[in-house]
Amino acid sequence: MSVVTLYINDRLVSGRVGQTLLKVARENGIEIPTLCYLEGLEPWGGCRLCMVEVEGQGKLQAACLTEAREGLAVHTDSERLLAWRRMIVELLLAERNHTCAVCVVNGHCELQALAAKLGVDHVRYDYLHPALAMDVSQERFGLDHNRCILCTRCVRTCSEIEGACTWAISGRGITSRVTADLDRPWGKSTTCTDCGKCVQMCPTGALYKKGATVGEMVREKTHLQQVMERRQRSGK
Amino acid sequence: MNQQRLQERVRQLREQQSTNPCRVLVCCSSPCLSAGAGAVKSALEAVAAEHSGRVSVEVTATGCLGPCSRGPLVTVRRPGHADAVYERMTPELAGKILAGHLTETPPADNLLPADLPFLARQTRIVLENCGRIDPENLDHYLAADGYAALARALHDFSPEGVCAAVEQSGLRGRGGGGYPTGLKWQLLRKAAGQRKFVVANGDEGDPGAFMDRALMESDPHRIIEGMAIAGYATGAAQGYVYVRGEYPMAARRMHKAIRDAERAGLLGMRILDSPFSFRIDVRLGAGAFVCGEETALMASIMGRRGQPVPRPPYPAEHGLWGEPTVINNVETFGNIPPIIRNGPEQLAAIGTGRSRGTKIFALCGEVIENGLIEVPMGTTLREIVFAIGGGIPGGAAFKAAQTGGPSGGCIAAQHLDASMDYENLQALGSIMGSGGLIIMSEKTCMVDVARFFMDFCMDESCGKCSPCRAGTVQMYRFLDRVSNGSATERGLVHLEELCRLMKETSLCGLGASAPNPVLSTLRYFRDEYLAHIREHRCPAGVCRMTEVPVTLLADELMQRIAAGRLDGEAF
Numbered sequence: 184m185s186v187v188t189l190y191i192n193d194r195l196v197s198g199r200v201g202q203t204l205l206k207v208a209r210e211n212g213i214e215i216p217t218l219c220y221l222e223g224l225e226p227w228g229g230c231r232l233c234m235v236e237v238e239g240q241g242k243l244q245a246a247c248l249t250e251a252r253e254g255l256a257v258h259t260d261s262e263r264l265l266a267w268r269r270m271i272v273e274l275l276l277a278e279r280n281h282t283c284a285v286c287v288v289n290g291h292c293e294l295q296a297l298a299a300k301l302g303v304d305h306v307r308y309d310y311l312h313p314a315l316a317m318d319v320s321q322e323r324f325g326l327d328h329n330r331c332i333l334c335t336r337c338v339r340t341c342s343e344i345e346g347a348c349t350w351a352i353s354g355r356g357i358t359s360r361v362t363a364d365l366d367r368p369w370g371k372s373t374t375c376t377d378c379g380k381c382v383q384m385c386p387t388g389a390l391y392k393k394g395a396t397v398g399e400m401v402r403e404k405t406h407l408q409q410v411m412e413r414r415q416r417s418g419k
Numbered sequence: 420m421n422q423q424r425l426q427e428r429v430r431q432l433r434e435q436q437s438t439n440p441c442r443v444l445v446c447c448s449s450p451c452l453s454a455g456a457g458a459v460k461s462a463l464e465a466v467a468a469e470h471s472g473r474v475s476v477e478v479t480a481t482g483c484l485g486p487c488s489r490g491p492l493v494t495v496r497r498p499g500h501a502d503a504v505y506e507r508m509t510p511e512l513a514g515k516i517l518a519g520h521l522t523e524t525p526p527a528d529n530l531l532p533a534d535l536p537f538l539a540r541q542t543r544i545v546l547e548n549c550g551r552i553d554p555e556n557l558d559h560y561l562a563a564d565g566y567a568a569l570a571r572a573l574h575d576f577s578p579e580g581v582c583a584a585v586e587q588s589g590l591r592g593r594g595g596g597g598y599p600t601g602l603k604w605q606l607l608r609k610a611a612g613q614r615k616f617v618v619a620n621g622d623e624g625d626p627g628a629f630m631d632r633a634l635m636e637s638d639p640h641r642i643i644e645g646m647a648i649a650g651y652a653t654g655a656a657q658g659y660v661y662v663r664g665e666y667p668m669a670a671r672r673m674h675k676a677i678r679d680a681e682r683a684g685l686l687g688m689r690i691l692d693s694p695f696s697f698r699i700d701v702r703l704g705a706g707a708f709v710c711g712e713e714t715a716l717m718a719s720i721m722g723r724r725g726q727p728v729p730r731p732p733y734p735a736e737h738g739l740w741g742e743p744t745v746i747n748n749v750e751t752f753g754n755i756p757p758i759i760r761n762g763p764e765q766l767a768a769i770g771t772g773r774s775r776g777t778k779i780f781a782l783c784g785e786v787i788e789n790g791l792i793e794v795p796m797g798t799t800l801r802e803i804v805f806a807i808g809g810g811i812p813g814g815a816a817f818k819a820a821q822t823g824g825p826s827g828g829c830i831a832a833q834h835l836d837a838s839m840d841y842e843n844l845q846a847l848g849s850i851m852g853s854g855g856l857i858i859m860s861e862k863t864c865m866v867d868v869a870r871f872f873m874d875f876c877m878d879e880s881c882g883k884c885s886p887c888r889a890g891t892v893q894m895y896r897f898l899d900r901v902s903n904g905s906a907t908e909r910g911l912v913h914l915e916e917l918c919r920l921m922k923e924t925s926l927c928g929l930g931a932s933a934p935n936p937v938l939s940t941l942r943y944f945r946d947e948y949l950a951h952i953r954e955h956r957c958p959a960g961v962c963r964m965t966e967v968p969v970t971l972l973a974d975e976l977m978q979r980i981a982a983g984r985l986d987g988e989a990f
């Protein structure tokens with residue numbers, strides 16, 4: 184297996200050929216925040232939180248998509264990058280309704296944790312607070328559009344892992360919505376297998392198990408890894 | 420058909436045309452049609468039929484001639500006479516004029532002067548046939564040297580030779596980015612792949628732009644010829660023309676042109692009896708600006724959601740269905756036939772610096788002559804606005820020109836003498852873009868302009884990446900507050916920060932360039948923003964300024980409390 188060596192934050196690190204910057208960084212204990220990225224799914228490149236500086240390249244690069252190459256010098260935590268990350272988190276918090284105090288994943292939310300870590304203690308932008316409906320037509324799970332950050336983890340999980348392709352995005356821009364079966368209530372979906380994988384992958388409180396009240400919805404973080412490992416063992 | 424037979428047919432067609440005693444060209448592209456060109460054409464045909472016993476008159480529906488604000492336009496062509504172009508035709512007037520020509524006393528009503536700067540100061544290379552031929556008639560295109568370049572490429576050039584010629588001409592992409600076309604083709608030629616594709620980008624979503632529509636409607640065969648040459652040069656056997664959904668006539672004409680060319684053996688299997696085969700299909704967009712972005716466009720062609728995917732990999736390695744693909748703007752393809760037909764030197768001799776050849780602009784806004792112009796790269800803005808465009812109506816002062824649509828920026832009056840080329844426009848904070856050129860006078864409020872474009876970007880953001888999806892909304896809301904009087908200077912700081920965030924972190928060009936109109940108006944017209952914010956005044960008198968900042972209300976309340984006047988009156 185060929186190895187590449189490169190500098191991340193002035194530290195010499197090595198990774199395997201074909202690995203992304205994000206993967207090499209994480210394997211070397213260097214944290215780069217992400218929301219749309221999930222190990223095991225195709226990278227999406229949508230949240231733009233993993234943008235890093237690569238010396239000699241004018242533009243910032245998304246670490247989840249950029250291949251690690253020999254001799255690169257990468258910076259992941261410059262003042263500028265931190266400022267951009269904070270702003271992106273603020274934009275996400277302002278975009279819909281993220282009232283943590285009454286949220287099912289309060290305390291277990293990736294967006295909330297990231298905001299805390301980045302020191303986002305207030306939001307400079309207008310809270311848009313669109314009045315979005317909830318979809319509770321499914322028997323076991325609920326979908327609260329107000330908490331959705333459109334990372335499409337559920338969409339990718341459903342098509343790449345479960346193969347059901349129930350979820351998709353409808354609309355565009357600020358009016359984008361996750362929809363089941365070309366815009367049917369989730370409970371009326373004929374493709375959903377009721378497997379609940381999407382619910383485990385959601386970073387926020389948008390997808391949740393029914394019956395959970397504030398802070399009770401805890402996700403099985405290693406769910407995807409377990410599925411992948413079992414599949415590998417059974418040779419599928 | 421082979422090359423010899425093509426040449427023979429061209430000779431016959433030319434002979435036929437030159438012996439025709441009178442040809443009347445009626446501009447029937449979208450602007451003239453909406454001004455009533457259809458009825459004018461019927462009237463002309465009626466007059467022609469009346470005189471048919473004596474002289475034969477050929478009435479032809481052509482594509483766009485250019486001075487769209489003067490439509491409907493009619494051109495009378497007689498051997499031995501200069502072309503006479505008439506503006507603002509009505510059916511009655513057109514009939515009278517044609518009758519006059521046929522009885523040797525042509526009236527001078529509505530006759531455009533032969534040296535009208537709008538027409539005389541242009542350099543028409545890509546538009547050479549526009550307004551001169553019937554776009555739905557292959558013979559007309561053939562008589563104008565059509566498909567000679569394709570025949571020449573297949574006969575005299577190797578694929579590598581074609582790429583080299585294009586490279587030598589210095590042609591750069593006309594879709595906005597300005598990437599050297601020859602280089603792009605070389606990449607595709609060298610790319611390993613079972614199938615390769617050529618795509619013509621006719622999505623043209625920018626508000627105020629209509630160059631590509633005019634070209635597709637007026638000279639569709641030229642684009643087909645350019646694409647076929649590209650196919651030969653790069654080893655592709657399949658092409659797609661992606662036409663914006665709002666352009667049904669362009670799509671129909673492209674469709675017909677493809678069918679006609681196939682029937683004549685100029686497209687399809689074994690073109691002109693050579694071993695080269697190339698097919699073209701038309702694909703319609705569904706009304707998204709972002710589908711002009713090349714990766715979103717490819718997704719749309721493949722039937723997927725029209726949403727960008729990150730580059731690299733670039734289309735030249737991983738394009739349609741994962742195969743190598745080249746995407747060029749339709750105007751870029753329109754430049755190809757003359758390069759092969761007349762040699763790359765012709766194009767290389769025009770222009771300035773690294774911007775060679777001509778550029779088509781859709782001149783619109785507050786300028787006397789609206790319409791389509793083709794000028795050498797490096798022409799100054801002053802020449803375009805005042806010489807070709809005839810200046811600003813009502814003698815108002817020129818304030819700014821907006822180039823490049825929502826991805827571009829404004830150029831202020833102090834840069835009227837700036838040369839319009841890729842590098843210079845970029846240095847001025849704008850871009851060449853696809854060629855929209857909106858002229859604005861002192862009656863325009865620049866904040867309002869920035870707000871308009873941000874509204875557009877907000878609407879058109881695909882929503883994939885968070886800085887663009889949520890950032891455009893926040894920027895729009897702030898600009899809206901500036902124009903209603905409720906913005907604060909702190910907000911302005913946030914706005915500029917958001918601009919930088921979006922420029923640096925957006926996934927595709929839409930988000931990365933959406934701040935350009937804001938940044939360029941801030942660069943040249945910061946005073947105007949400040950007048951709105953500090954003085955509660957719109958210098959151009961456009962914004963209504965009906966609100967006040969929320970913080971001001973609070974401040975005033977505090978003052979009243981301090982003054983012990985909390986009587987609730989007059990709030």
Ligand SMILES: Cc1cc2nc3c(=O)[nH]c(=O)nc-3n(C[C@H](O)[C@H](O)[C@H](O)COP(=O)(O)O)c2cc1C
Pocket residue numbers: 591592593594595596597598620621622623624625708709710711712713714746747748749751853927928929
């Ligand atoms: C948001 C966005 C919209 C675009 N719209 C168009 C368009 O309408 N027409 C076009 O030719 N290119 C458009 N482009 C540029 C294309 O992505 C691409 O660069 C171009 O078609 C390449 O052709 P060229 O090399 O001939 O310029 C757009 C790019 C972006 C980012």
Ligand code: SF4
Pocket residue numbers: 709727879880881882883884885887888925926927928929930931
């Ligand atoms: S920049 Fe805007 S249009 Fe482009 S991918 Fe991101 S959200 Fe979509």
